[in-house]
Amino acid sequence: MSHQPAFHLQGTDNTAAFDPHFTQNVIKAIGPKASPRMREVMSSLIQHVHDFARENKLTVEEWMAGVDLLNWAGKMSDDKRNEGQLVCDVLGLESLVDEITFKLAGEAHDTATASAILGPFFRHDAPELPNESNIVHGVDDGEMTYMYGHVRDAKTGKPVVNATVDVWEASTNGLYEQQDDNQVDCNLRGKFRTDENGRYAYYCLRPTPYPVPNDGPAGKILELLDRHPMRPAHIHLIAIKEGYKPVTTQIFDSKSPYLEDDSVFAVKSSLLVDFVPLEGNAQAKLQLEYDITLIPNESGV
Amino acid sequence: MSHQPAFHLQGTDNTAAFDPHFTQNVIKAIGPKASPRMREVMSSLIQHVHDFARENKLTVEEWMAGVDLLNWAGKMSDDKRNEGQLVCDVLGLESLVDEITFKLAGEAHDTATASAILGPFFRHDAPELPNESNIVHGVDDGEMTYMYGHVRDAKTGKPVVNATVDVWEASTNGLYEQQDDNQVDCNLRGKFRTDENGRYAYYCLRPTPYPVPNDGPAGKILELLDRHPMRPAHIHLIAIKEGYKPVTTQIFDSKSPYLEDDSVFAVKSSLLVDFVPLEGNAQAKLQLEYDITLIPNESGV
Numbered sequence A, B: 001m002s003h004q005p006a007f008h009l010q011g012t013d014n015t016a017a018f019d020p021h022f023t024q025n026v027i028k029a030i031g032p033k034a035s036p037r038m039r040e041v042m043s044s045l046i047q048h049v050h051d052f053a054r055e056n057k058l059t060v061e062e063w064m065a066g067v068d069l070l071n072w073a074g075k076m077s078d079d080k081r082n083e084g085q086l087v088c089d090v091l092g093l094e095s096l097v098d099e100i101t102f103k104l105a106g107e108a109h110d111t112a113t114a115s116a117i118l119g120p121f122f123r124h125d126a127p128e129l130p131n132e133s134n135i136v137h138g139v140d141d142g143e144m145t146y147m148y149g150h151v152r153d154a155k156t157g158k159p160v161v162n163a164t165v166d167v168w169e170a171s172t173n174g175l176y177e178q179q180d181d182n183q184v185d186c187n188l189r190g191k192f193r194t195d196e197n198g199r200y201a202y203y204c205l206r207p208t209p210y211p212v213p214n215d216g217p218a219g220k221i222l223e224l225l226d227r228h229p230m231r232p233a234h235i236h237l238i239a240i241k242e243g244y245k246p247v248t249t250q251i252f253d254s255k256s257p258y259l260e261d262d263s264v265f266a267v268k269s270s271l272l273v274d275f276v277p278l279e280g281n282a283q284a285k286l287q288l289e290y291d292i293t294l295i296p297n298e299s300g301v
Helices: A022-028 A036-055 A060-076 A083-090 A093-104 A217-224 B022-028 B036-055 B060-076 B083-090 B093-104 B217-224
Strands: A144-153 A164-168 A189-193 A199-205 A234-240 A247-253 A286-289 A292-294 B144-153 B164-168 B189-193 B199-205 B234-240 B247-253 B286-289 B292-294
Touching: A022 A036, A022 B093, A036 B036, A036 B093, A036 B217, A060 A083, A060 A217, A060 B060, A060 B083, A060 B093, A083 A093, A083 A217, A083 B060, A093 B022, A093 B036, A093 B060, A164 A199, A189 A199, A217 B036, A234 A292, B022 B036, B060 B083, B060 B217, B083 B093, B083 B217, B164 B199, B189 B199, B234 B292
Parallel strands: A144 A286, A144 A292, B144 B286, B144 B292
Antiparallel strands: A144 A199, A164 A189, A164 A234, A234 A247, B144 B199, B164 B189, B164 B234, B234 B247
16 A cells, blocks of 8 residues: 555646546435435445545555455454454544444433443453452462442432443453463453442452554554554443443553553543552452443433 | 434534544554555545544444444455455445546556456456457357457557457356356456457457346445446456556446446446447357557656
8 A cells, every 4th residue: 555656647636637427426326215324324435435535546556455454354353353343443433433422322421431432352241240259360460459339320329230340351461361362261351230239349450551453454554554552551341231321431540651642542531540559458459449320211312 | 324313413513522633633643654655545544434424423333334344345255256345346436446547547548448447356367368269168048259359559559469368257147257156167268369460359258237246245235225236248358468558447338238327337438339240150140349559658657
């Protein structure tokens, strides 16, 4: 994709040299039975993709390099890795659609926990564990943390009982368990349920920065853009309770490097948290209190 | 991707509701060692993709449907099928970058043979055959055609000797040989060399309309857009000779249906040809004379 065109078309508006009806003809080919939303989204996609090609005078060679890269992403993807998603992530797209979706759903007011991207390492089948469990197995170079908090109703402030808090984090070597044959299945992952006081609690690692996988097309893009693959230290979580809008988010260690240049652009100031010393606990030297606020489904309409 | 957002943001410019610095921050992350062309193309891609997401208020669900579709395309692709390319083709992108590349290369003057898209069915390893060969094997319901012509120098009009004319076409069942286990390897495909008069000649089928493969994501897009998958009848060809710019094109039967609504938008009026009756030839009832004009490399600078 580094091909520099040898020639430039005359005039200041180079794009005027191309068939002025082409894009409209492609859009007009959409049939009457396409859904209104499909017509809206795909018309816009065609217009933007064509404008992108014309404005940059994209060559067949460059376009084909892009096709090869996307096909490569598809081939690399499986139930443990979504490389197409990661390609979007390093271009900021997942973070942007997350913001859009969050605002569309009417959740963007002060009382709700801010959302952040799901990322490519979520697993639907994480084990359900009792509160006070330790999700850390076989890691001896990490800082053990006691993380706890309450899930509350955004409207009433009352505790939400029996909510699911699904958490996952990378190990100190920068790998999630599905990337690492040396970790036990579902290491550093677990689903907890809030008790009668709306409280959850478990032991985890203080997270550490890590690179997104850069052995595929997302890594190739980062290399070509002279960018690093690092993400700031974070814990992923999803909180779900019937009758409430689910929240997908990440919380970031406020002392981590890469907060300003996250390779997937997911950091928001409202998601920074402080890990503080914990005394008198044999299992952990640090603690993190983190409350989650859920919006009832009936509000925000 | 048929999800209709339930809520709309206030104001006429919905996109103003989102972080106004987000896209610039993603673009600014490009490092100093990225090549100028990479910076130009990727900055524009990021801007267009983000604008597309904001303008359509793209949801996480819709975006993820797109990621799934692209991953699916990658998984389907192999050395016999390029589904990522076909996805681009049904959105008109290959035809557009072909036009752009052709014009950039300075080939867009009257004397040169017009280009058209390569398409996903080209094979690098087609057999080289002597002139007057028949590329049709095991097809008994087609109209045999004697195709011939001269390759000429666009500047001098003189014949180009020893040029390669690489041709391929679908069978009467609408399938290229690599899609069809019932066809012999490299059926309806061949490379010919022009003789001392710059002439090539071979026997082929009068092409017939066929659908692009619609068992994958490109077919899914066509279905969602309420479009048919048909292509007008055509023969692909590439003409190559050292010292000249290569030409990749398709020629279309001027009597074919779907000339006005080619599913991959490749038809140009300059590429329409007439199949006419041929008498006194036991091998073919039709003939097609088609001359190809190549531009010397040194011109057009």
